[in-house]
Amino acid sequence: MATKEVVHADANEGSTRILPLKIPFFKEILLESFSCDHCGFSNNTVKSAGQIQEKGSKYTFRLDDTSDFQRQIVRNDTGVFRIENIDLEMPPGPGQFTNLESMFTKIQTDLEHDQPIRKATQPDLYSALESIITKLKDMLSGTSFPITISLDDISGNSFIEPASTDTGSKYVRTDYLRTTSQNETLGLTTSDERDVMDGVNVVDGEVYELQSHCPACSKSCTVNMKKTNIPHFKEVIIMATVCDHCGYRTSDVKTGGAIPPLGKKITLQVKTLEDLSRDILKSESCALKSHTLGLEVQPGTLGGRFTTVEGLLAQVRDQLRGQIFDTDGDLAGGDSMTAETKARWDAFFAKVDGAIKAEFAFDVILEDPLANSFVQKNVDGDEEDPQIEVVEYERTEEEKEDLGLNDMKVEGYEQDGEEAKVNGHSEAQ
DSSP states (O other), X not given: OEEEEEOTTXXXXXEEEEEEEXXXXXXXXXXXXXXXXXXXXXXXXXXXXXXXXXXXXXXXXXXXXXXXXXXXXXXXXXXXXXXXXXXXXXXSOSOEXXXXXXXXXXXHHHHHTTHHHHHHHOHHHHHHHHHHHHHHHHHHHTOSOOEEEEEEETTSOOEEOOOXXXXXXXEEXXXXXXXXXXXXXXXXXXXXXXXXXXXXXXXXXXXXXXEEEOTTTOSEEEEEEEEEEOTTSOEEEEEEEEOTTXXXXXXXXXXXXXXXXXXXXXXXXXXXXXXXXXXXEEOTTOEEEETTTTEEXXXXXXXXXXXXXXXXXXXXXXXXXXHHTOBTTBTTOOSSOOHHHHHHHHHHHHHHHHHXXXXXXXXXXXXXXXXXXXXXXXXXXXXXXXXXXXXXXXXXXXXXXXXXXXXOOOSSHHHHHHHHHHHHHHHHO
């Protein structure tokens, strides 16, 4: 599709070409290319063809060799791209659809552009940027691995391409609830909206209805909230969002209580069809793994879930399949998925489908640094379930940092609070 637009610089007409493109593992985007035959001006941008997502998303990716530079990246106009090794940030700007090598090269080219002028007029800035440019060249030449990058987008419409071979912390996607100010930035709420639950005492078993905005259509919708007790575990809050305008539905589980001194790893051996009916709670901070299935879902990706083993596996399958194959109802897998990649994913989903039907034994591992996850036992009382292994472990420094525990004061805060009140009272006088 092509449209006509006026170039402000010379008041002549140029052409904008728009191409819908389906990205494997992601969704549909719009590539816009503007050019003017009169003055030669041209510009290319990328826009999301879908709605603002329910949550913001942050991707963290570690490049270990030169092949990782070929990963596709979609940076929406609200996405912030960072090269963590050198603390370099590319703030929100026009959308981009490219690969990581081109992204690094563009940053290097932009920094080099005015270096001759800076050398003469701003020698200190020139020297500082020259050091960064040298580091970027080393990264692109393959002499500075590993390289860690991140892509944070409050709209949830940015993306870094995954691979079926990504394990551990190499590729991490975290979905998060937006703050009020972030929702205001996206035009989803206004600054005069207030939290209607302030001062409300939440009673067990009571359903509370909260007014909110649908993340799909931005119209008003209802969030139902209920506090419930899971036997042999703890109290949790279940939240369900329903939009009467567009039919959007989602649910989430929030856990609370004191932070335990140790994390917890729960391993369930699924052997029969009955094991698929066990209740399972996966908190937001929990990683879901299965060595048998070759599955690894990082914390934050699925949010909190209280369901059955079968239901959890089905949700993982459906979300992954939707990202990888189903681009707006087209199961072809987008415009650039290779036959080899598609075959690997087909084999993976076939194995997950077999596990959901209990065709073979497999393991399910919940690794939660906050110990807020749970698997139902199939034995009476406090007896040990032979199919469940529970191991407590010391949290790593990385987990403590991610959870904010290194900055948390757990002793003497009552005294600090009293001192703050006294000081505030004295200043008022």
